[in-house]
Amino acid sequence: MAMLERNKIVELQAIATQFADHVVHHQLDLTIYQGERVALVGGSGTGKSVLLSEIALLREPDAGEIMLFGQPVTQLSGQGLAGLRKQIGMMFQQGALFSSLTVLENIILPLQEHQRLSQSLLEELAMLKLRLTGLPEQAAHLYPQSLSGGMLKRAAVARALALDPALLLLDEPTAGLDPAGASAFDDMLLELHASLNLTLILVTHDLDSIWRVTDQVAFLGDQRVLAKQPIEMMVKDEHPVIKAYFANNRAKRAAIKLESTA
Numbered sequence: 001m002a003m004l005e006r007n008k009i010v011e012l013q014a015i016a017t018q019f020a021d022h023v024v025h026h027q028l029d030l031t032i033y034q035g036e037r038v039a040l041v042g043g044s045g046t047g048k049s050v051l052l053s054e055i056a057l058l059r060e061p062d063a064g065e066i067m068l069f070g071q072p073v074t075q076l077s078g079q080g081l082a083g084l085r086k087q088i089g090m091m092f093q094q095g096a097l098f099s100s101l102t103v104l105e106n107i108i109l110p111l112q113e114h115q116r117l118s119q120s121l122l123e124e125l126a127m128l129k130l131r132l133t134g135l136p137e138q139a140a141h142l143y144p145q146s147l148s149g150g151m152l153k154r155a156a157v158a159r160a161l162a163l164d165p166a167l168l169l170l171d172e173p174t175a176g177l178d179p180a181g182a183s184a185f186d187d188m189l190l191e192l193h194a195s196l197n198l199t200l201i202l203v204t205h206d207l208d209s210i211w212r213v214t215d216q217v218a219f220l221g222d223q224r225v226l227a228k229q230p231i232e233m234m235v236k237d238e239h240p241v242i243k244a245y246f247a248n249n250r251a252k253r254a255a256i257k258l259e260s261t262a
C-alpha cells in the first residue's frame with residue numbers, strides 16, 4: 001500500500017556529544033515524524049536529557065546536524081533560529097517555573113517576550129493554556145510553591161504551550177507523581193496531542209506512560225539510538241542492551257501487558 005510521505009519534524013544526523021573525554025553520543029541518528037508520540041528511553045546516563053536539550057536548541061552538539069521542521073539548525077541564525085525556537089515547547093524535569101511569579105504570570109512571560117498584546121489579551125491567552133492542561137482557574141493566581149506536584153507539572157506544560165508550539169518536549173514528566181496522578185497526566189498529554197496537532201517527545205523511565213502515551217520508542221545505548229519502534233516490538237527486541245534494560249520486574253509488567261493485548 002502506498003504511504004503518504006510524512007513530514008520530518010526532527011532529524012538528527014551523526015550527532016556527537018562529549019563532556020571532556022566522556023563521549024555521550026557518537027554518530028547518533030534519529031528521525032521523528034509529524035504527530036508521533038516518542039519516548040526517549042535508555043539506561044541512566046545514556047544522554048537522553050542532553051539529547052532533549054539539543055533538540056530544544058538549548059545546547060549545541062559537538063558534531064552532526066540537527067534538522068528541525070526540515071531546516072538545518074547550523075545554517076540558521078538570528079531570526080531563523082528564533083522562529084524555530086517558538087515552535088518548540090519544553091517542560092523541564094522540575095517544572096522550572098519562576099517562584100516569584102504566579103502561575104498566570106509564568107505562562108504570560110513567553111507571550112510577552114514574543115507578542116505585543118494588551119495585558120487583558122495576554123491574560124486571556126494564558127488562561128486558555130491553563131484550562132487546556134486541566135488546571136482549575138483558581139490555580140492561575142497561586143505561586144508555584146503552593147501547588148501540588150501534579151498541578152505544578154500541568155502549569156509547566158501550560159507555559160510550554162504558551163506560544164502554540166508544534167513540538168512539545170517533556171523531561172521525565174511523570175517522575176514523582178503517584179500512579180493516579182501520573183495516569184491523569186498521561187491522559188492530558190494524549191488529549192493535548194489530539195487537539196493541538198502536536199508532536200511529542202518525552203524522556204521517561206515510566207513504562208506505564210510509555211505504553212499509554214507513546215506510539216514510538218527510541219532506545220539510547222552504546223552512544224546512539226539502537227532502535228526506534230513501538231513498545232510492543234521494543235520489549236521483544238533481542239539486542240542485548242535493550243533486553244537487559246527490560247529484563248527487570250517493571251519490564252515483566254510490560255510483557256504481561258503485551259500478552260494481554262495480543
Ligand SMILES: Nc1ncnc2c1ncn2[C@@H]1O[C@H](COP(=O)(O)OP(=O)(O)OP(=O)(O)O)[C@@H](O)[C@H]1O
Binds near residue numbers: 043203
Ligand atoms: N553539563 C554537563 N557537564 C558534564 N557532564 C554532563 C553534563 N550534562 C550531562 N553530563 C553527563 O552526560 C551524561 C548524560 O547525561 P543525561 O542527563 O543526558 O543522561 P540521561 O540519559 O538523561 O540519564 P538519567 O536517566 O539518569 O536522567 C551523564 O554521564 C552526565 O553526567
